[in-house]
Each structure stands twice: as C-alpha cells, then as structure tokens.
Amino acid sequence: MTTAINVCELKKDYRKGWRGTTVSALRGISLCVDQGESFGFVGPNGAGKSTTIKILVGLAEATAGTAEIFGVSVHKSAARMGVGYVPENPYLYDYLTPLEILTMSLRLHQVQVPDIKSQCAVWLERLGLAQVASRPIRTFSKGMTQRVAIAQALCIKPRLLVLDEPLSGLDPIGRRDVVDILAEYKQAGGTLFFTSHVLHDVERLADRFGLIHQGELRAVRSPAELAGEEESLSVRSLGVKPVEGMRSDSAGRWVGEVARSGLWALLAALRDADHVVLEVRPALSLENAFMRAIGADRK
DSSP states (O other), rough: OOOOEEEEEEEEEEETTTEEEEEEEEEEEEEEEETEEEEEOOOTTTTTTHHHHHHHTTOOOOOOEEEEETTTEESSSSTTTEEEEOOOSSSTTTTTTHHHHHHHHHHTTTOSOHHHHHHHHHHHTTOOGGGGTOGGGGGGOOHHHHHHHHHHHHOOOEEEEEEESTTTTHHHHHHHHHHHHHHHHTTTTEEEEOSSOHHHHHHHHHHHHHHHHEEEEEEEEOOHHHHHHOOOEEEEOOOSSSOTTTTTEEETTEEEEEEEGGGHHHHHHHHHHHOOOEEEEEEEOHOOOOOOOTTGGGG
C-alpha cells in the first residue's frame, strides 16, 4: 500500500526569550499514514499537533528528522501539489471573493477540469457559499471564512487533505455538514490527516488515532483496538421501572456501565423490568484513552 505521509524521528526546537532558552515542540515522533486512510491527531494545546502539520506543508522546518508526502520530501514544493490544507485560523486575502479564492487554488495546483467556474460552483454550493460567491471575504464571519478555506481545499481534487482544527468556528449545522463532506471524501478513497478537539467527530472520521502529548507520540490506536482494550460496556435502555446498575438519563431513558462478565445478568434484569434495550457498546471514549496514555504525567 502506498504511504501518503511518512514521518521519521521528527524534532522541532524553538528559541524562547532573550536568553535563548530552547523549547522542544516535537521530540522525535515517527508515524506513517497510508493512502486512503483517515488519521486523527489528538492532543492538548501545545502538544505539537500544529507544529507537525506546519512542517508537512512547508510552513516550518524541522530541527531534525525527515517527513515525506507520497515519497517526496516536504522540503520540495512538489510534495504539496494536490494537497489541500486548512489551518486552524485561515488567512485569506480578504479583498477577494470565494469564487476568486477557489479559482486561484485550482490554477496554483494546476488542476485540469473542463470548466473552472463550474468546478468552483460545485464546492461553493456544498459549503453553503453559493449566495455569497461574489462578496469580498472581509465581510464574512469566522465560520463563513472557515467554509471558504475548506471549499478551496476540496475543490482541487486533493490526493491528501491536511486539516488543523477544521471545525473551529463552525456552528453545529456547519460542523455536521463539514463532517458529512469529509466522511464522503474518505469513503471515496481520499486520504485525511487532521487534528480536532471535537473528539466525537474524530471518533467518527478516523481509522486510527495518534495521541500526542508534550511533543511525544504516546500511542497510535484504531477504534477496534481501543474497544478491545476497554473492559466495560455502556448500556442504554427505555423503560419505566428502575433497574439496579442503571441511572436515569432522561424521561424513560436509562444508562449504565457494566463489566463484560456482568452483561448478560444486566440484560436479564432489564428484560424482567420490561425495558427495551436501545444500545450496547464498548464504553469507548477517545478522551479516556488519551487520559490513560498521559496518565503517568499527571500523577
């Protein structure tokens, strides 16, 4: 399988303050992302997520180590052809319109399409920007600007999408729309490398998670591996009578966690109480997995 991103022993040091104190943003991280894979990069502020992305897209230079996109060193501009990138806080020329931004992006990436204007119109429509396609971006809210940045990344038919907090600034409807579009991109075989603080969306989109803390990659897991590591199950039901081990979630709805060994006994108790079982799933939480990965540092 073709490797889309290959990072080996990547380090990045910064000079801080007038004394020139060295701060390590990345401490030798290594990871591979295959073509067609969706990889979620998760960690707190200052963990090294954005620094890694900036090195990949040529906005920062590593102190040591190597990084390649589809086998080409990120030091070469050719590595970024066909790579759609959206930073956490997009800066777009605010005197341009969304249509002009997308047109410029297509030309910069030398994308061959039958009709540039039609290609732009498709993505402006998908991102809810068709009605403002000819308005200058300086008149837009942060959420609308974010939509423009996502549209310009997708319109180039990217072989790889690199997104740093792509849902930042979006309202709930906008977040849902963008997650749906990214899910479609993934299902069509696109490669996705992204960071997000919205863990529910990471769990939905990512084939694997990289858990980074203090510049170190603490763990890389798939949802199946996380589920296998989880010893408890979450159970949701609908009923009137209370059942031991279940707590009221809302009117008539109950939720509880049970060890795997106790699942059948709980299901029998729910049946006897005339409950309808709505869901049984691993008590999987990316947040819990991350807290386990960095737990030693918090003691």
